[in-house]
Amino acid sequence: MVTKRLKRDFFNDHPKNVAPKLLGKYLVRETEDGKIIAKIVETEAYGGYEDDACHVGRFGKTKRTQLLFGEVGKAYVYSVYINTYCLNVVCHKKDKAGGILIRAAEPVEGIDLILENLNLKNKKYETTKLLNGPGKLCKALKID
Numbered sequence: 001m002v003t004k005r006l007k008r009d010f011f012n013d014h015p016k017n018v019a020p021k022l023l024g025k026y027l028v029r030e031t032e033d034g035k036i037i038a039k040i041v042e043t044e045a046y047g048g049y050e051d052d053a054c055h056v057g058r059f060g061k062t063k064r065t066q067l068l069f070g071e072v073g074k075a076y077v078y079s080v081y082i083n084t085y086c087l088n089v090v091c092h093k094k095d096k097a098g099g100i101l102i103r104a105a106e107p108v109e110g111i112d113l114i115l116e117n118l119n120l121k122n123k124k125y126e127t128t129k130l131l132n133g134p135g136k137l138c139k140a141l142k143i144d
Contacts, residue, residue, distance in 0.1 A: 003028055003037065011072035011091040015045035015098040018091050027105055029141040036110035036141055038131055042103035046088070048096050056097045068097040077143055085138040105131040114140045 003026045011018055022043050029036045046054035048068070056065050067076045068090055076088040076099050092098040106128055107114055114130055115121050117140045131137045138144065 006073065008071070008073040011089060012093065013091070014093055014096075015047050015091045015100050019043040019045040019100045022089070022100060022102075026108065027102065027141070029110075029143070031113075031142055033116075033142075034110055034113050036113050037108040038105035038137075038141070039108055040102060040105050042105075042132075044101040044103050045091075046099050046101065048092060048098045054098065061097070065097070068092070068099050075143075077138070079144075080135070083139075084135040085144045086134040087138055087141075087143050101134060102137060103134055105137055107131060117142055 006025065010021070020043070022040050025040050027038045027040055048054055048056050054068075056068050059065055061069060064078070067074065069092075070090060072090050072092060074090045076090050077085055078088075079085055087102045088099040089102070090098075091100050107130055111127070111130075115125065118130065118136065120130075131140055
């Protein structure tokens with residue numbers, strides 16, 4: 001499968017405008033163990049100071065949130081519980097802050113790695129539910 005990397009300009013807009021455009025795009029994760037490709041099927045936009053659900057809206061610019069003000073297209077990964085992480089993509093207009101949470105994806109390549117990372121080897125599973133949640137997605141793709 002051939003995938004083209006999105007250009008950073010793709011993310012130079014308000015997250016609510018970009019989030020739906022990420023649907024159907026591919027997330028590619030390469031590790032020492034191999035490659036995983038997943039199609040993004042659910043996203044959630046967080047729009048900076050005006051959005052109370054956004055880390056910036058609640059906490060302002062802090063050491064933790066400064067990435068959301070930075071270069072668009074970069075990953076913003078944070079922990080919500082001890083071992084649970086969420087993957088976001090920095091996305092905003094110039095001089096703003098924001099991000100897009102990758103809520104769910106569907107496996108395209110590397111399903112054996114996904115099963116191993118989720119401790120599901122030799123267990124029943126539904127392919128479309130393997131990456132249905134930000135925590136599961138990060139665990140399956142070894143993102144922390």
